[in-house]
Amino acid sequence: MTDVPTLTDGTVVVRAWRDGDVEPSVAGQDAEVDHWFGQPGGLTVEHQREVVERWRAEAREGRRISFVVALADDETVPVGNVELRRIDEHQAELSWWLYAGQRGRGSATRAVRVVVDWALTEAAQGGAGYSRVQARVEPENQRSMRVATRSGLRREGVQRVALGTGDRAETEAYVVLARLASDPPLSEPGAFRALLNSFLPRKRAIAQMLVRDESTPEPRVLLCGLTYKQDWDLPGGVVEVGESPHVAVAREVTEELALDIPAGPLLLTDWLPPWGGWDDALCLVFDGGTHPAALLEQVVPQAREIREAAFLTLDEVAERAADFTTRRVAAALARVGAAGDGPGYSESGRPV
Structure with missing residues (x-):
């Protein structure tokens, strides 16, 4: 030059x-x-x-x-x-x-x-x-x-x-x-x-499923004990790029637990603020319906991520899960049967 x-x-x-x-x-x-x-x-x-x-x-x-x-x-x-x-x-x-x-x-x-x-x-x-x-x-x-x-x-x-x-x-x-x-x-x-x-900003999306036990009058929901953290959480995971959250949650439940449960309506959108090194995210909780307690016998945990799965009452959720997860589960349960009002919205599990 x-x-x-x-x-x-x-x-x-x-x-x-x-x-x-x-x-x-x-x-x-x-x-x-x-x-x-x-x-x-x-x-x-x-x-x-x-x-x-x-x-x-x-x-x-x-x-x-x-x-x-x-x-x-x-x-x-x-x-x-x-x-x-x-x-x-x-x-x-x-x-x-x-x-x-x-x-x-x-x-x-x-x-x-x-x-x-x-x-x-x-x-x-x-x-x-x-x-x-x-x-x-x-x-x-x-x-x-x-x-x-x-x-x-x-x-x-x-x-x-x-x-x-x-x-x-x-x-x-x-x-x-x-x-x-x-x-x-x-x-x-x-x-x-x-x-x-x-x-333009991109926000992480997480899709989770609320699966309920039909055999007890007191609400019990399916939670997973995770290998990579102490806290238990709802089954589900991160939505892939270009993937529908509705598709993602059913895929995650199949991959993590070997359960074929179609995702129902959206119950709750929960905004998660930045926490523990993570950026903020949107968590979408879909209805997984009610199932017999024997569903647990069909669970095959994905060893890399899941230690075990169990149906838990809200009190038991509070003992094993993070406080924001406990609030999210309670907020999602409150939306069951309220389809006429549409999905709920919360921030870290707290209604807004």
Whole structure:
């Protein structure tokens, strides 16, 4: 790579560094740039000139392209930077920043989009474009998160890093966002939906079944003693991606207990707040109907997860289960026979 191209969308221009850009770039450094990019507060013109020369050498070697961002109506005045760093022959990584007084006008989003479009489609490597361009953004850097998503980079996940090994000493994690050359153009509705789907909140769903003993006047429900925790719980489990909760609960009961019990109506939706290292979740409790006590003779516990299963009264549930599970069982029992009122809703088993 010997030439840094000039790119534009008609509003912003990204171009190679010029000697006259050095002093304005130093003047534009402020506390925000210092915070996220670790620039020393006393950045000098001489040091910046050295950095620019190093960037030019790296561009010639095909390792890094540092673009100046300017406005199309006066491209002589730098307003920020976009960097494109080569990871390997297929991938590159982005970073960007705007100078003091230049933020909040959409210039970063426009500049990043222009660079990404070029990197994925044009001669970013002296021949063919990259197949993937990524950015790693600290979760607290909400301004850059908005730029990344508005530029069409889809959220892929969180990369954890050991303290002291990131770009900043305080960095503990990066959100990784990327676009692929095979992604549809941002103008297509499907591309916009996929982009939203990549970063909108996702909530874990758990499906459980309330199976009751028909042989006693006092309510008894089927609970499982689990291998991975002390507390007992209703049969069921996590809903798989793309799976119906109604299907999931019957599948879990079959896998865990070897019982073929169709799931009935939804009795209760219980929101579980974050707890013990888990994120929050929605627990959907479905009616498993009433059965003879002899049902227990058919149970074949899945050894990896289930120690045993038993029909328990509410008092016995309270002795063996967590308090929020006890409340959830009681709330679900209260909905049995109340189908005309629809399913109930609770939070950690407490009615709302």
